[in-house]
Structure formats: C-alpha cells, structure tokens
Amino acid sequence: MKKEQRKHYQQRLLALQRELLGHEHVNEEAAGVVELDQTRVGRLSRMDAMQGQAMSQDIQRRRKIDLQRIERALERLENYEYGDCLRCDEPIAEARLEFDPAATHCIECAQSKE
Numbered sequence: 001m002k003k004e005q006r007k008h009y010q011q012r013l014l015a016l017q018r019e020l021l022g023h024e025h026v027n028e029e030a031a032g033v034v035e036l037d038q039t040r041v042g043r044l045s046r047m048d049a050m051q052g053q054a055m056s057q058d059i060q061r062r063r064k065i066d067l068q069r070i071e072r073a074l075e076r077l078e079n080y081e082y083g084d085c086l087r088c089d090e091p092i093a094e095a096r097l098e099f100d101p102a103a104t105h106c107i108e109c110a111q112s113k114e
Contacts, residue, residue, distance in 0.1 A: 001083045005094075010077055012101045017070045020063050069102040085109050 076082040083092055085106040092106050105113065 001080075001091075006077060006082065009082065009097060009101050010074065013070050013073050013077070016101065017067065017074075020067050020070070024060075024063065066102070069104075072104075073102040087113075 073082060083097060084090065085092055086104045087109040088106060090106050092103055096103050096107055103110075
C-alpha cells in the first residue's frame with residue numbers, strides 16, 4: 001500500500017475513533033439504573049425507560065467493539081499489515097476499506113465466514 005493511501009486510512013480511522021469517543025458519554029445517563037419508584041413513573045413509562053436503557057447499553061457495547069476494531073486497524077497500519085485479508089492474505093478491495101476502514105477480511109472471506 002502506498003504511503004498516501006496509508007495516511008488516508010490512518011486519518012479516516014482516527015476521525016472515526018474521535019467521533020465514537022465523542023459520543024461515549026451521551027448515552028451514559030440513559031444506560032443507568034431505572035428507578036423502581038412507581039409512584040413517580042407509571043408501569044408503562046418504566047417499561048419504556050427499561051427498553052431505552054437496554055438500547056443504550058447495546059449502543060455502548062457496539063461502540064466499544066468498534067473502538068477495538070479501529071485500534072487493531074491502526075496497529076496493522078503501523079506494522080504495514082493493513083489492507084490485507086487476515087484469512088487469505090490477498091489485498092482487501094479499496095471500496096471495502098472506504099466503506100469500513102477497519103475491515104479485516106476481503107469480501108470473499110467475509111462471505112464465507114458467515
């Protein structure tokens with residue numbers, strides 16, 4: 001991979017990382033404990049709050065996974081291993097890397113993995 005391409009993907013990955021880290025505290029309150037005081041909140045409202053809590057927790061889990069994927073991609077960039085499929089060692093298509101700069105497999109290996 002050329003130096004310009006490596007720099008481009010590094011910038012994309014760092015921008016995605018900053019974006020995810022910027023949203024880290026947004027859902028913390030919604031993911032917190034749902035109060036049990038039913039005099040303040042009706043049963044349906046409490047169920048809505050619990051559903052919102054579960055959704056926020058899932059978003060936080062997904063964000064953590066995405067941050068880990070980005071960190072590993074940045075490590076591969078540093079080690080000159082970025083852009084090659086981890087399964088077959090063939091180059092990952094540029095369009096795939098543009099769509100998901102943290103991609104680890106070419107489209108063929110990703111499809112066969114499913």
